[in-house]
Amino acid sequence: MGSREEILAKLRAAPKPFTDLPKRDTYLHMVPIADKSPAALRKRFAEEAKKLACEVSEPVSHTDAIQQILALFGENKSVIAWDFANIPLPGLADAFATAGIQIADVRDGSVRVGITGADAALASTGSLVVGSGPGKPRQASLLPALHIAVISPDQIITDLETWFDGQLAKGLQHFRSAAAHVVISGPSRTADIAMELVMGVHGPTRVHVVILP
Amino acid sequence: MKVESQNFIPAAQIAIRNPNIQEAVTTGTRNSYVKRNIAMSTPTLEHGEAMRMQAAEAKRRALRNLPDLLEKAEANMKANGITVEWAQTSQEVCKLVVDIAKKHNVHLVAKSKSMVTEEVALNDILEAEGMEVIETDLGEFIVQIGKTHPSHLLAPIIHMTKPEIRDLMVKELGMTPTDDAGEMTKFAQAHLRRYFLEADMGISGGNFILAETGSICLVTNEGNGRMCTTLPRVHIAVVGIEKVVESVKDYATLTQVLPRSGTGQVMTVYTHMINGPRQLGETDGPEHVYVILVDNGRTKIYDTDYAESLACIRCGACQNACPVYRSTGGLAYGWVYAGPIGAIVTPLLVGMENASPLPQASSLCGACKQVCPVNIDIPRMLLELRHDLVEQGETGKIWDIGIKFWAIGNKSPRLFQMGGSMARFGRKHVLKNNLPGPLGGWTDYRDFPNFAPKSFHQLWKERQAAKNSHNGGSNNG
Amino acid sequence: MAHHSERPSPKGKKVSLFVTCMIDMMYPETGMSVVNILEHLGIEVDFPMAQTCCGQPAYNSGYQNESKQVAIQFLKAFKDAEVIVTPSGSCAAMVLHEYPVLFEDDPQWKAEAERIVSITWEFTEFLVDGLGITDLKARLAQPTTFAFHDSCHGMRLLGLGQAARTLLGNVENATIAELNEHEVCCGFGGLFSVKMSDISGAMLQKKVNNINASDASTIITGDSSCLTQMNGGLSRKGSSKKVRHIADVLAEGLGGERK
Numbered sequence: 001m002g003s004r005e006e007i008l009a010k011l012r013a014a015p016k017p018f019t020d021l022p023k024r025d026t027y028l029h030m031v032p033i034a035d036k037s038p039a040a041l042r043k044r045f046a047e048e049a050k051k052l053a054c055e056v057s058e059p060v061s062h063t064d065a066i067q068q069i070l071a072l073f074g075e076n077k078s079v080i081a082w083d084f085a086n087i088p089l090p091g092l093a094d095a096f097a098t099a100g101i102q103i104a105d106v107r108d109g110s111v112r113v114g115i116t117g118a119d120a121a122l123a124s125t126g127s128l129v130v131g132s133g134p135g136k137p138r139q140a141s142l143l144p145a146l147h148i149a150v151i152s153p154d155q156i157i158t159d160l161e162t163w164f165d166g167q168l169a170k171g172l173q174h175f176r177s178a179a180a181h182v183v184i185s186g187p188s189r190t191a192d193i194a195m196e197l198v199m200g201v202h203g204p205t206r207v208h209v210v211i212l213p
Numbered sequence: 214m215k216v217e218s219q220n221f222i223p224a225a226q227i228a229i230r231n232p233n234i235q236e237a238v239t240t241g242t243r244n245s246y247v248k249r250n251i252a253m254s255t256p257t258l259e260h261g262e263a264m265r266m267q268a269a270e271a272k273r274r275a276l277r278n279l280p281d282l283l284e285k286a287e288a289n290m291k292a293n294g295i296t297v298e299w300a301q302t303s304q305e306v307c308k309l310v311v312d313i314a315k316k317h318n319v320h321l322v323a324k325s326k327s328m329v330t331e332e333v334a335l336n337d338i339l340e341a342e343g344m345e346v347i348e349t350d351l352g353e354f355i356v357q358i359g360k361t362h363p364s365h366l367l368a369p370i371i372h373m374t375k376p377e378i379r380d381l382m383v384k385e386l387g388m389t390p391t392d393d394a395g396e397m398t399k400f401a402q403a404h405l406r407r408y409f410l411e412a413d414m415g416i417s418g419g420n421f422i423l424a425e426t427g428s429i430c431l432v433t434n435e436g437n438g439r440m441c442t443t444l445p446r447v448h449i450a451v452v453g454i455e456k457v458v459e460s461v462k463d464y465a466t467l468t469q470v471l472p473r474s475g476t477g478q479v480m481t482v483y484t485h486m487i488n489g490p491r492q493l494g495e496t497d498g499p500e501h502v503y504v505i506l507v508d509n510g511r512t513k514i515y516d517t518d519y520a521e522s523l524a525c526i527r528c529g530a531c532q533n534a535c536p537v538y539r540s541t542g543g544l545a546y547g548w549v550y551a552g553p554i555g556a557i558v559t560p561l562l563v564g565m566e567n568a569s570p571l572p573q574a575s576s577l578c579g580a581c582k583q584v585c586p587v588n589i590d591i592p593r594m595l596l597e598l599r600h601d602l603v604e605q606g607e608t609g610k611i612w613d614i615g616i617k618f619w620a621i622g623n624k625s626p627r628l629f630q631m632g633g634s635m636a637r638f639g640r641k642h643v644l645k646n647n648l649p650g651p652l653g654g655w656t657d658y659r660d661f662p663n664f665a666p667k668s669f670h671q672l673w674k675e676r677q678a679a680k681n682s683h684n685g686g687s688n689n690g
Numbered sequence: 691m692a693h694h695s696e697r698p699s700p701k702g703k704k705v706s707l708f709v710t711c712m713i714d715m716m717y718p719e720t721g722m723s724v725v726n727i728l729e730h731l732g733i734e735v736d737f738p739m740a741q742t743c744c745g746q747p748a749y750n751s752g753y754q755n756e757s758k759q760v761a762i763q764f765l766k767a768f769k770d771a772e773v774i775v776t777p778s779g780s781c782a783a784m785v786l787h788e789y790p791v792l793f794e795d796d797p798q799w800k801a802e803a804e805r806i807v808s809i810t811w812e813f814t815e816f817l818v819d820g821l822g823i824t825d826l827k828a829r830l831a832q833p834t835t836f837a838f839h840d841s842c843h844g845m846r847l848l849g850l851g852q853a854a855r856t857l858l859g860n861v862e863n864a865t866i867a868e869l870n871e872h873e874v875c876c877g878f879g880g881l882f883s884v885k886m887s888d889i890s891g892a893m894l895q896k897k898v899n900n901i902n903a904s905d906a907s908t909i910i911t912g913d914s915s916c917l918t919q920m921n922g923g924l925s926r927k928g929s930s931k932k933v934r935h936i937a938d939v940l941a942e943g944l945g946g947e948r949k
Contacts, residue, residue, distance in 0.1 A: 010512035017521070142440065
């Protein structure tokens with residue numbers, strides 16, 4: 001018998017614990033949110049993201065959005081990026097080309113800006129759900145010091161529980177078709193040195209969320 | 214990790230007399246405990262308590278169905294492209310990792326924090342095989358260069374002051390001295406960055422294994438966990454079998470109570486769900502993902518009244534709330550798991566005879582149970598373990614005899630009252646300000662009051678007698 | 691097990707006092723305070739002389755057999771009791787939470803243990819939750835500022851704390867201030883205080899520091915064990931502050947006349 005069989009056999013030989021546990025039929029959400037209207041969720045998302053030390057901008061037009069993003073680049077001319085098809089901002093590809101911003105190799109540790117869209121934005125905690133896949137490299141939201149995330153307002157949903165409900169509704173095959181997801185809640189940080197909070201460790205030091213109009 | 218838990222009492226004494234440890238641990242645990250209380254009573258205490266109960270139910274249900282869920286998790290992980298291995302012992306875990314490393318021609322390993330790998334001393338084995346292993350969690354990195362051990366589930370160097378950390382980094386890494394935590398962090402980040410990009414293999418632990426979807430779930434704040442699991446060619450997750458949870462609904466609850474309970478955060482910065490290796494058309498992600506499901510004593514615990522301890526999600530809340538841990542720090546406990554949960558799982562995993570002081574290291578105040586996100590009844594299990602210690606003869610003859618005499622004296626009302634008189638006499642005339650024998654430790658730190666000149670029994674008797682005679686009594690004479 | 695919130699109402703019944711071994715031998719005046727308060731409220735009080743100890747010290751050290759032997763004496767001593775009141779959260783918790791465990795598989799004593807569990811009350815919860823009494827119409831001679839130390843077993847196992855605060859809050863001339871970390875253990879923990887005296891001492895030092903930093907001159911507790919630990923530390927460190935039992939302060943206030 002290999003280890004797998006021995007482990008399972010030992011577990012099955014033991015009396016089942018917690019057999020008198022009552023069945024649960026309703027699940028509470030960690031963060032109860034009363035007003036789920038799009039306007040309220042958008043406002044809540046912006047508030048919560050700022051609490052996480054994200055920068056949040058709400059440009060009034062696509063042109064305005066592109067200007068803001070280019071301004072964030074400053075002197076930087078390279079970026080680790082999701083494919084433009086996965087970023088909900090038309091005209092971005094042309095704007096980068098005009099500005100001379102080149103798409104870098106995903107493993108280029110010298111690149112200082114990453115740009116992505118998102119799978120969803122969670123209002124309850126100001127978090128971004130970022131899945132991986134073709135055209136959605138993981139490093140775009142991890143390796144560079146500045147992560148720019150571009151979201152459209154209809155991507156803002158209530159909370160993680162709601163996001164999973166959506167995945168369940170699609171059949172979990174959809175969730176499983178991506179190799180990985182990460183829920184990003186702000187810039188990287190540590191308090192390992194005498195409990196002093198330091199922003200920016202291995203992941204990005206800045207997360208800038210652009211909420212499109 | 215070598216077990217040194219039998220030394221708990223002298224080790225605790227040393228820690229208590231070390232002002233650096235006292236300052237660091239007291240501040241660190243107080244800080245996190247206060248933040249936890251705020252996070253778990255938002256919007257109301259009632260809601261926080263309800264979420265705790267929901268999380269508690271999720272873990273217990275998973276434990277009840279553990280073998281079936283493990284099989285389901287394995288099937289789903291395999292379907293997702295993850296290779297699943299099982300290991301019963303420390304040696305097996307290490308051999309599996311070494312074999313995988315050799316198969317993939319691994320020379321440099323980047324590690325994200327994993328307490329299970331501490332249990333099995335994986336780093337030592339890998340290094341003995343000629344590999345270079347680098348810990349990438351900042352606290353674990355400091356532990357590694359300081360050649361010591363992590364002292365807390367979430368904050369490995371909570372026991373070190375900033376000057377101590379600074380001096381270590383100056384000495385071992387050539388850092389320019391600075392007292393700025395931001396500068397120190399930046400130095401460590403720059404030092405470690407190339408390792409992520411150059412490592413052949415990343416090793417992580419696992420906070421949860423999600424059976425319904427076949428996912429490895431990790432929570433980290435620094436980003437090192439994501440880097441270790443996305444940049445190297447190979448990723449191995451070493452995970453205890455008790456980490457399996459049933460459904461995405463359960464996971465959503467647990468992955469939110471964990472950070473609130475551990476650090477007071479609403480979400481850990483990176484809540485990461487890994488389904489498998491990189492797919493066709495992807496430009497990053499590991500080419501190979503392995504999970505090693507580890508027993509190492511967990512099946513034994515499962516078959517006892519202590520199965521509840523397997524519900525632990527390793528959040529550290531109990532360590533932050535525990536006034537004993539706050540005074541001793543984690544290293545005194547002598548093994549991987551310290552504080553309240555450590556006092557239970559250590560003797561269960563390494564043998565009672567190797568950790569007999571640990572179940573005694575508690576005033577049974579119950580703060581741990583109050584803050585545990587899955588409501589583990591740690592005090593109840595400490596009481597049962599103490600009972601086990603007595604049954605196994607691990608408590609010391611002097612207590613066995615002393616308690617027997619105590620029982621004799623307290624079973625009989627007459628002896629009880631006589632004993633009180635003797636104690637009164639002894640305290641006043643013989644022992645003065647000291648208590649006898651093993652009770653003498655009291656006066657090291659506090660004064661002991663005199664016994665009352667008359668016991669309540671006596672006072673009551675006199676009072677009743679006075680009442681009766683006052684009443685002209687039916688009890689004349 | 692009769693959860694302590696399911697106990698039948700103790701109104702109108704005779705109270706049998708369980709004074710606790712510690713109060714019996716060291717603080718009998720606290721026992722008398724309880725008697726005085728109850729009799730002042732018109733309650734008949736008796737004191738079964740055969741009582742000794744609830745069995746907690748041995749139980750907490752893992753000596754369940756010895757603890758049970760002493761617990762049986764408790765059951766015997768209180769066999770005629772209608773209601774049991776005790777001025778100790780930890781002793782009440784021993785009866786309410788651990789007697790069901792101790793006597794679970796005991797065909798001879800299980801029923802009696804359950805009966806005892808259903809009639810046992812800690813002193814402050816007896817007054818406020820049991821009888822609905824929140825104001826003893828008491829008045830202290832001197833204005834005094836108090837702060838509460840919440841004893842662990844009573845607070846966490848029995849939900850105590852509010853009842854005592856309500857009662858003291860209604861005493862004229864009593865001001866209630868905050869004690870930082872009032873819910874953190876004082877370090878007594880029974881035999882833990884001597885088995886691991888360094889740790890107990892370190893926990894005590896933090897409590898003493900918090901007490902000294904409080905605006906209160908007097909700390910109030912419902913457990914004589916915590917009181918002994920804290921007063922022992924305060925006097926050792928030469929503090930002017932003292933810890934008193936809630937019953938003693940309330941009884942003292944009964945002597946004063948409300949204006």
